[in-house]
Amino acid sequence: MINGHTEFIAHLGWPTHSFKAPMIYNPYFESVGINAVVLPMGCKPEAFTGVLRSLFTLENIRGALITMPHKVSVVDLLDEVTPTVKVAGSCNAVKRTADGRLVGDMFDGEGFVRGLLGKGLALRGASALVVGSGGVGSAIAASLAAAGVGTLALHDVHASTADALAARLRTHYPAIAVQTGSSDPAGFDLVVNATPLGMNPGDPLPVDIDRLDGRTFVGEVVMKSEKTAFLRAAEARGCRVQVGTDMLFEMIPAYLEFFGWPTASADTLRAVARLEY
Amino acid sequence: MINGHTEFIAHLGWPTHSFKAPMIYNPYFESVGINAVVLPMGCKPEAFTGVLRSLFTLENIRGALITMPHKVSVVDLLDEVTPTVKVAGSCNAVKRTADGRLVGDMFDGEGFVRGLLGKGLALRGASALVVGSGGVGSAIAASLAAAGVGTLALHDVHASTADALAARLRTHYPAIAVQTGSSDPAGFDLVVNATPLGMNPGDPLPVDIDRLDGRTFVGEVVMKSEKTAFLRAAEARGCRVQVGTDMLFEMIPAYLEFFGWPTASADTLRAVARLEY
Structure with missing residues (x-):
C-alpha cells in the first residue's frame, strides 16, 4: 500500500x-x-x-x-x-x-553466477566458454572473472566484439587465461549460451552439441521457454544445466x-x- | 499490480x-x-x-x-x-x-464547490464570506467566482493578502462584488473557514459565532477532526455545514x-x- x-x-x-x-x-x-x-x-x-x-x-x-x-x-x-x-x-x-x-x-552476470554456485558448481580456477559477447555475455564473463575462473573462452559471431571484451578482461583480471575465436565446447567445466539463439523456433544450437562433454555444466540466458532446445540437448548428453529464469x-x-x-x-x-x- | x-x-x-x-x-x-x-x-x-x-x-x-x-x-x-x-x-x-x-x-476550491453543490446549495448569485486568503482560501474564492457567486467578501489577518486576492478576482471576474476587510459573518449565504484555526486545541473560532445566522451554510477546510469546534458551533445555531474532508x-x-x-x-x-x- x-x-x-x-x-x-x-x-x-x-x-x-x-x-x-x-x-x-x-x-x-x-x-x-x-x-x-x-x-x-x-x-x-x-x-x-x-x-x-x-x-x-x-x-x-x-x-x-x-x-x-x-x-x-x-x-x-x-x-x-x-x-x-x-x-x-x-x-x-x-x-x-x-x-x-x-x-x-x-548484476545480470552476478545472478547467473549465484545460480551456478547455488547448484554446487566450483568456479574458482574453472574453465568456461561464453558464447555471445554482447551485453549479457559480457556481464556473465565479467562476473565469472570476479568469481575467480581460471580460463575464459569467448566467442561471438562478430570477432571484434569478443576481442574487445577479452581486452577488457585482460586489463582488469590479468591472472585469467582469456581466449577468443573458437566456439568448440569440448573440455570446458562450464559452457554458457549468451546469444539470442533459442528465442525463435528453428534457431540453430549455439555450439556443436556433439562436442559437448557430459561432465560440462551448461547455462542458458534465453528465457523464452523453461528448457530451451540447447538445454534439452545438453541434458540428453548428461550435462547438468541452469535455465534462463534462474539468472533473473x-x-x-x-x-x-x-x-x-x-x-x-x-x-x-x-x-x-x-x-x- | x-x-x-x-x-x-x-x-x-x-x-x-x-x-x-x-x-x-x-x-x-x-x-x-x-x-x-x-x-x-x-x-x-x-x-x-x-x-x-x-x-x-x-x-x-x-x-x-x-x-x-x-x-x-x-x-x-x-x-x-x-x-x-x-x-x-x-x-x-x-x-x-x-x-x-x-x-x-x-482543484482545491473545485472540490469545495462540488461538495456545496452536491448538498443542494445554490451558488449562482449567492453571497459568500471566505475567511483566510492564503492558498486554500484563494483557491476556494477562485472556484466560488467560477461557480457564479454574486458577492465575495474576503478577510485575512494580513489585509494586504486579502486585498491582493480581491484585485485578482476583480480582474478575472469584474461582475462579482468583491469586498475586503470585515470578518462579520452576518447575512451571508455561505461562510467558509479557510484559515488553520481549528487545527489545534484551544484555537479561537474564525468568526464571531454570535453574528452567524442559522440560514447561513458553513464550510470548513480543517480536516483535523470530523467536526471542528467551528462547525459544531455553527450547527448549534442551526446552520448546515460541510466538513473538511468533503473538499478532499x-x-x-x-x-x-x-x-x-x-x-x-x-x-x-x-x-x-x-x-x-
Missing part, C-alpha cells in the same frame, strides 16, 4: 511492456512489509540523462534499475562503477551514496543487498513473484 | 509523510481496473524545476499532483493555466497535452476528469479509500 512513507526504485527503459522486475520486487516487498515500490518509467534515449539526474534529486528514491536502451549509456553518467561494470561495459543498478555520488553496479531470480538478492535491504533467497522471490500477470 | 503497462501520477511535494492522495486514488484504480498508480515523490524546492520538466519527458507519466511547497512556484513553469489558477495564484494538477505543452489547473473527496472526480479517466462519485472514492493506513 503506497503512502507518504513509500520509497521507490525507478525502473528506467523503453519500451517498458516486457518489464518483469515490478512483478518480482513488489510482491516480495509486500510479503515482507518493506514500504517500497518498483515503478516502470518509460524513458527514450534522448530523455535519459536529464531523467536520471533529476530522479536522484528526489528524497524518497532508493535507486534505479536500468535496462535497455540505457545500460551502456548510463555508465558515463555515474561517479563510481565496479570492475564488473567496467568489464561488462554496462550497468543495470544505480544508487546514491550519503554524500550524493551516483554509484553503479551490474538469483540476481534479485544481489540487488536487494546493493540497495541496502535485507536479502532474500531466489526461492522466496520465485514463490511470491507474479510473472503470469 | 504494477507492470510494464502501468501509468503513473507523480505526487510532488515535501515532506511527503502526510500525503493522502495515494490512499484515495490507488485503491480506486485497483477497484475499477485502471492500470495506474499515484506515487509520492519527495521533492525539495531547489530540485523542483528540474524534476517537473524531466518527469514529463517520460512516456508513461499521466500527470502530476503538486502540493506544498510547490503549488505557487509551479505556475511559472507551465505553458497554460486556467483562470482558477490565475486567481488562486497556485496550481495543484499538471498534465501534458498531445503537442507537449504543460497545462495546469487547481469531492476534488478527486475533478482530477480524474482532468487526467482523462472516467469520473467517479466522491462516495465511491470514500468507500474504497484507505486513509486509516
Whole structure:
C-alpha cells in the first residue's frame, strides 16, 4: 500500500511492456512489509540523462534499475562503477551514496553466477566458454572473472566484439587465461549460451552439441521457454544445466543487498513473484 | 499490480509523510481496473524545476499532483493555466497535452464547490464570506467566482493578502462584488473557514459565532477532526455545514476528469479509500 512513507526504485527503459522486475520486487516487498515500490518509467534515449539526474534529486528514491536502451549509456553518467561494470561495459543498478555520488553496479552476470554456485558448481580456477559477447555475455564473463575462473573462452559471431571484451578482461583480471575465436565446447567445466539463439523456433544450437562433454555444466540466458532446445540437448548428453529464469531470480538478492535491504533467497522471490500477470 | 503497462501520477511535494492522495486514488484504480498508480515523490524546492520538466519527458507519466511547497512556484513553469489558477495564484494538477505543452489547473476550491453543490446549495448569485486568503482560501474564492457567486467578501489577518486576492478576482471576474476587510459573518449565504484555526486545541473560532445566522451554510477546510469546534458551533445555531474532508473527496472526480479517466462519485472514492493506513 503506497503512502507518504513509500520509497521507490525507478525502473528506467523503453519500451517498458516486457518489464518483469515490478512483478518480482513488489510482491516480495509486500510479503515482507518493506514500504517500497518498483515503478516502470518509460524513458527514450534522448530523455535519459536529464531523467536520471533529476530522479536522484528526489528524497524518497532508493535507486534505479536500468535496462535497455540505457545500460551502456548510463555508465558515463555515474561517479563510481565496479570492475564488473567496467568489464561488462554496462550497468543495470544505480544508487546514491550519503554524500550524493551516483554509484553503479551490474548484476545480470552476478545472478547467473549465484545460480551456478547455488547448484554446487566450483568456479574458482574453472574453465568456461561464453558464447555471445554482447551485453549479457559480457556481464556473465565479467562476473565469472570476479568469481575467480581460471580460463575464459569467448566467442561471438562478430570477432571484434569478443576481442574487445577479452581486452577488457585482460586489463582488469590479468591472472585469467582469456581466449577468443573458437566456439568448440569440448573440455570446458562450464559452457554458457549468451546469444539470442533459442528465442525463435528453428534457431540453430549455439555450439556443436556433439562436442559437448557430459561432465560440462551448461547455462542458458534465453528465457523464452523453461528448457530451451540447447538445454534439452545438453541434458540428453548428461550435462547438468541452469535455465534462463534462474539468472533473473538469483540476481534479485544481489540487488536487494546493493540497495541496502535485507536479502532474500531466489526461492522466496520465485514463490511470491507474479510473472503470469 | 504494477507492470510494464502501468501509468503513473507523480505526487510532488515535501515532506511527503502526510500525503493522502495515494490512499484515495490507488485503491480506486485497483477497484475499477485502471492500470495506474499515484506515487509520492519527495521533492525539495531547489530540485523542483528540474524534476517537473524531466518527469514529463517520460512516456508513461499521466500527470502530476503538486502540493506544498510547490503549488505557487509551479505556475511559472507551465505553458497554460486556467483562470482558477490565475486567481488562486497556485496550481495543484499538471498534465501534458498531445503537442507537449504543460497545462495546469487547481482543484482545491473545485472540490469545495462540488461538495456545496452536491448538498443542494445554490451558488449562482449567492453571497459568500471566505475567511483566510492564503492558498486554500484563494483557491476556494477562485472556484466560488467560477461557480457564479454574486458577492465575495474576503478577510485575512494580513489585509494586504486579502486585498491582493480581491484585485485578482476583480480582474478575472469584474461582475462579482468583491469586498475586503470585515470578518462579520452576518447575512451571508455561505461562510467558509479557510484559515488553520481549528487545527489545534484551544484555537479561537474564525468568526464571531454570535453574528452567524442559522440560514447561513458553513464550510470548513480543517480536516483535523470530523467536526471542528467551528462547525459544531455553527450547527448549534442551526446552520448546515460541510466538513473538511468533503473538499478532499469531492476534488478527486475533478482530477480524474482532468487526467482523462472516467469520473467517479466522491462516495465511491470514500468507500474504497484507505486513509486509516
